[in-house]
């Protein structure tokens with residue numbers, strides 16, 4: 121008998137279930153198919169514009185910096201300002217995502233942009249977001265050929281371009297969005313929920329930023345007319 | 348790791364005079380408890396969410412076989428593989444086989460208590476594979492060659508100075524010859540050294556906080572981002588997880604996440620919550636080529652349907668130890684095995700045997716704080732009591748202890764005798780201690796008076812005072 125059979129056999133015996141238990145199977149199928157949210161806190165149940173404000177408030181409290189801009193045309197300037205503010209070279213590694221193609225990068229000819237996955241030498245990663253969760257100030261990114269997950273973790277600085285229309289209330293709203301985009305049960309290789317820059321408290325419970333992931337996390341929040 | 352739980356009493360004695368340890372424990376006591384309270388107060392639905400979380404896990408445990416089968420089929424659909432392992436040895440061998448197939452020489456590791464449970468590191472080393480711990484706390488104790496002392500803060504017992512010494516000693520080979528002291532600088536140095544290791548490793552091993560039946564995803568929750576680098580850079584990602592980690596849906600995991608970080612560190616969300624599903628897709632630019640889930644039973648399937656079933660709801664948040672007066676006094680190493688604190692006292696006797704772990708269920712004041720703060724509402728004191736009874740029934744306790752308990756039972760069953768005995772004892776103690784109000788030492792009570800004074804009783808029994816106030820007694 122294989123380990124699998126023995127473990128499943130043990131489980132069934134402990135649960136007092138021999139053979140096929142149609143009621144149990146039905147209960148499991150129901151639960152898996154229901155997509156019902158459990159209790160969801162009320163905190164983020166508010167009009168969209170206020171959800172955006174809540175997101176900014178929560179994200180800021182998590183040491184995420186937020187620059188709010190009027191449109192895609194302002195993104196290159198906002199990123200250049202951020203690089204200058206932190207004395208970073210004018211050089212970014214950016215996700216090869218078409219969503220970022222609409223940004224007029226040529227307006228900033230000094231900004232050197234390469235696209236692809238992150239390598240150890242990359243100092244600044246720029247990625248689009250999938251959603252942002254107002255309840256907790258959490259960014260969500262999903263991996264794909266256009267959105268390599270290494271950009272979220274390897275560079276010292278992570279800059280996320282987020283549209284205000286991508287701000288939603290809760291994790292449950294985010295999952296609903298993912299299912300709508302991709303169809304039920306189809307998860308990308310990686311879904312990252314990110315709530316602040318990397319940190320540790322492993323030395324004397326002293327909070328220190330930049331343990332292994334990015335030392336800083338910056339959001340360029342684009343008002344795309346939805347908020 | 349080789350358990351030293353049988354030596355709990357000796358371990359505790361050592362711990363209580365260990366000054367750096369006591370300093371660290373005081374920090375933990377104040378830091379974590381206040382943070383959890385603030386987080387719980389900050390969410391009006393927190394208590395209701397705990398009920399929901401308990402309900403989700405109870406449902407899962409009643410259908411564990413079915414959810415595991417579903418999880419496996421989803422993992423397989425996505426191109427991953429589940430390895431069912433009954434024992435720690437099965438799990439170690441499964442991992443070694445995967446590593447061997449790709450000729451792995453170094454393995455990076457995210458923090459995993461199950462990897463500790465199966466004693467993976469020494470096994471890999473014996474087989475010529477270098478395990479590199481990447482969680483800062485785990486990295487520190489790997490350098491110190493010590494087991495973790497806390498399930499979410501493995502190096503919480505170490506002071507900054509001790510970390511300085513360790514880094515100074517072990518980082519020379521990287522050309523870091525200066526002894527540094529500031530926590531920021533220490534973190535930066537570890538970051539720099541580990542960075543290259545992530546890229547060089549052949550295999551990345553992480554644990555899992557959750558396994559999701561709906562999607563076949565594994566979930567890790569971290570603050571440092573080391574778990575992510577561990578799983579996305581090497582060619583192979585191995586997840587080690589015990590089988591009770593399963594939850595039905597993405598909605599269910601969301602509910603439990605709302606109580607997890609709040610209970611653990613007082614954060615609303617840990618910094619990184621990462622869902623991994625299968626290996627990288629053919630068109631992806633990064634991610635592992637292979638995805639393996641090593642699923643460990645190690646006696647858990649036998650806990651179902653028994654008094655111990657409720658322990659399988661545990662999400663390893665650490666709140667019970669953060670709030671435990673015994674843990675605060677003696678620290679995690681005293682418990683002598685992987686899981687310390689109240690959860691360890693309740694779980695270890697099953698995992699390593701009651702003979703070895705028999706002191707742990709006694710390491711409790713029965714104050715009930717662990718159960719009060721446990722997000723999954725696990726009745727830890729009740730389960731410790733269960734083990735005490737087992738120890739007595741199965742003659743695991745030493746004979747003087749058994750004799751004393753039997754003597755007490757015999758007396759307690761005879762009210763006249765009991766009242767007479769306590770009256771005499773209280774009168775004698777009350778008279779002897781009248782002058783100072785306490786005893787610095789007392790025959791048969793050295794265990795208590797060794798560390799502190801025993802207050803003298805005031806001379807009458809509780810029953811007598813109760814009766815004097817007009818209360819009813821069982822007489």
Ligand code: SF4
Pocket residue numbers: 660661662663664665666667668690717720721722723724725
């Ligand atoms: S027993 Fe409860 S409090 Fe303790 S680690 Fe498990 S879930 Fe957390």
